[in-house]
Amino acid sequence: MRRNILYSLIIAIASLGFVACDSDDNEKQSQFPDGAKPSTEFTLGNNADEQYAKDAIKMDVKTWGDGKTEQEFNSIELFADGHFLITTPKAKKAQQQTVGVTRQADGSTAIFKKHGTERMKTRAVDAEGTIIIDNGLYIYGTYTRVKDGVYQLSNQTTIRIKDNGITGYATITYTNSFGVDITIVVDIDFQYKPDPAIRQLCRSWRMDSSETWLYANGVYFAYGKQWLNLGRVYQEVTLSPEGKQWDFDEDDILDDKDDYCYRTIFSPCGTFVCFYMDGDVEIGRWEWKDTNYGILRCWEPFEIGDYDDDDDDYADVTVRFDGKKMRIYQDYMDDEDDFLFRVLNVSEFSARY
Structure with a gap:
């Protein structure tokens, strides 16, 4: 930007x-x-697919566990290059702050350069290379495919997709950094295969x-x-x-x-x-x-x-x-x-x- x-x-x-x-x-x-x-x-x-192209999906949380554990993310996205991006509930609250703001969009904004907003864009990196973006709005790091549908994330969490390879609603098991298993229903977005562009x-x-x-x-x-x-x-x-x-x-x-x-x-x-x-x-x-x-x-x-x-x-x-x-x-x-x-x-x- x-x-x-x-x-x-x-x-x-x-x-x-x-x-x-x-x-x-x-x-x-x-x-x-x-x-x-x-x-x-x-x-x-004529680029070849990246290593994790088949795993590139986005999971939007619909229901989080039984309500006894605090929701840790709103969505998690696995990139084709082996990185993940977690959007936290803090980001949703920040987005709600801008509801009702009207903007005149004529396409004159440019990308790949920073915005001059008041938002803090500092980052913190742990020993595994996980990045905390915008003071906790996002978490970015690497992941490893343990096997089909099972992913180990660099922030010491694990995702297991029970309905692997589908789009629409699916059930996943999320093991947080404390070792607690949480059952989550997500909406899976996967658009990589069908479109060459x-x-x-x-x-x-x-x-x-x-x-x-x-x-x-x-x-x-x-x-x-x-x-x-x-x-x-x-x-x-x-x-x-x-x-x-x-x-x-x-x-x-x-x-x-x-x-x-x-x-x-x-x-x-x-x-x-x-x-x-x-x-x-x-x-x-x-x-x-x-x-x-x-x-x-x-x-x-x-x-x-x-x-x-x-x-x-x-x-x-x-x-x-x-x-x-x-x-x-x-x-x-x-x-x-x-x-x-x-x-x-x-x-x-x-x-x-």
Whole structure:
């Protein structure tokens, strides 16, 4: 998810005034570079299934035990790469806090960059590598398939699916970290097998690079690129003469290197997870809006501490596969004080952990 970088651009240009260009110059500079535009045809990649592709399911709790034990999660999702994501009851309460909030969604929100909300995104890691996300809203870790339908999780719990391999309602036995067996009825969501587009998207991706082109009223004024090499983030920024005239510097164009999303996971049950260089983690939701053209819709399940209606709650992006690579194209705009700001972004990923 992307923090709205347009805010700083709006403030900077509005305070300096807009320098007019003639129409020919405007038209020339508003021609977008080929690298910023997706191809017209959407084709699938050629990625093999990940190790636990057949186990990738989501289980939503319907009834929890006999009421004598406290409910520990609302849902648990097994990813194809061998990780799990638990959504706790705390997340449900947080989501209820935002009910009734109206948002005007025009698709201008961007993804893979952090949101500027008040939510704490710190994480704690135990000896087994389990991550506590958003102060207990989510739990993320690894799992091992002991046998069909039986999974050992890194947080010292176990899931046994009694009705293995089905969709709809099922009964599972959950052994918590204290060794207590709890019988749970869940609704199982499993969408991996039937859809080739889901099979290609849903895996772990390493973000190799992110490129950004910025325009104001059709005038190009900056380009920025960040890329990952041997675990470090590098960047370059180019300012056009107009960008220099408007007194922009490199810090205005790109987010901090610590905010770089170096890895993201898409699950077949509509979840995606972003991992940032500073150790933060964010959770989002996705769905295919148009598989004929490769249009993907992404959004936050909720925002904590952000109740105004100024932010859009989803982003429509264009996906293009190329072998074991994926590119995601974003084109979003904002207007302020008679200025129309446009940002084009291309993120390139490799199918790997």
